[in-house]
Amino acid sequence: MTTGDRTGMVAGRPGMAAVLAALRGGGASGPMRLLSTYGTLLALGLMIAVFAALEPGTFATYRNFRNIFNDMAIAAIIAAGLTVPLVGGDFDLSIGYVASFSGLLVVGLLSDNQWPIPLAVAAVVGLGALIGIVNGVIVSKIGVNAFIATLGTGTVVVGLNYAYSGGIPLQLSHGLSFTDIALGRIVGIPHLVLIMAAVLVLLWVVLNRTVQGQHIKAIGVSAENARRAGIAVDRCRIVAFAIAGTCAALAGVLMASNLGSGQVAAGDGFMLTSFSAAFLGSAALREGQFHILGTFIGVLTVAVGNNGLAMIGAPIFTQYLFSGGLLVVAVALGGIGRRYVRG
Incomplete structure (x- = not known):
């Protein structure tokens, strides 16, 4: 494979020449x-x-x-947020729990405390960013492994969830127009789809057109080399976790708006879905690299599979088999890609 072909694939703009070159790669x-x-x-x-x-x-x-696009919108937002720390070489296992707590909290602030809708939404999304910052500080400043740190933080969030709700779903009884955020449409296009598109474009710009995004990418390649190059590694990792927490909280708010209630564990399952989508996306147009467009394609793949299985009347257990099998395949494809990049 020529240098030009390799560059074309890494840049995410593979042409026919790159495909033919890959086919002519020799052997397996x-x-x-x-x-x-x-x-x-x-x-x-x-x-x-x-x-x-x-x-x-x-x-x-x-x-x-x-x-399909409407149903996948919330999953795409939380998965896109997760992609940012993944690009920087970190994991965030707290995102599903943050989404669940955020959905409960925003309904509680609206119904029990009767906060204005914009203030309640801003406060909850800000709390998600704060949780992300805490994750980033624990990982970068204290040196705790991201897997352990975010799992621990997520467990704390579950505790706060149950302390706040008593394990009982909260029904929206005030600020009923809150549901319009998720259920409304503009010229026939659901609000959720428009919000998803805005978040994906914003995160793509952050990762590909800003200095901060380039630094996060450099850290993902080699944190030590990035530090030697003068990049503020700890600050960039904290920013990446803050973005993931913000997107998780926003997803929780949209989920509560869509349901008209706050459910105790409604967002927990997004962790598996998000990782599946991100790893699937690493095998879309790039060789084992996490990127926003790939994550969107990964979420779309999961959504199309679940929708199609439901359309043909497949038993519900097949969707779990599909999601679990997809995650295994996704990790395998991503590992193959990264192996070739290193080679």
Whole structure:
């Protein structure tokens, strides 16, 4: 593979020459490199083709795809936030718990304390950012492994969740227009889809068009080399965790708006979904690299699979088998890609 072809794939703009070069890679390396770069897109295209053939009158329609994008919007927001620390080489296992607590808290502030909607939303999203900052400080300043630190922080958040709610869902009884945030539409496009698009574009710009984003990428390659180059590694890692916490809290707020209530564990499952999407995305257009566009494709792949299974009347357990199997495949594809990048 030529330097130009490799650069084209790393930059996320692979052309036909890059595909042909990957196929001509020789032995098993060519197909495996191609799989690690286009595996998710191939899987997505195959699923769409199969489900469209099985249910042409219901699956392959504008209305159904609009529903898919609407249903995946909250997952895409939290997964995109997770992608930022992943780019920097860190994990955040607290995001699902933060989303659950945020949904409960915003409903409580609106119903029990009768806060104005903008103030309640801003306070909850700010709390999510603060939790992210705490994660970043524990990881970067104290030196605790990100896996352990964020799992511990997430467990503390679960405790706060139950302390605040008593383990009982909270119903929205004041500020009923709060549900318009998630359920409203503009020219037929759901608010959730528009918010998702805005968040994804903003995070893409942060990671690809700002100095901060370039520093986070450099840390993900080698934190020690980044430090030697004069990059404020600790500050960048804290910012990355703050972004993840902010997106998790925003997702929780949107989830509560969509449901019209605060559920104790409604966001917990987003952790698995987000990691599945991010790792699937690392096998979309790039060789094992986390990036916002890839994460969006990963979330879309999961959403299309679940939607298609529901359309054909598959038992509910198949969705769990699909999600778990997808995570294993995603991690495998990402590992293959990173192996070739290092090679």
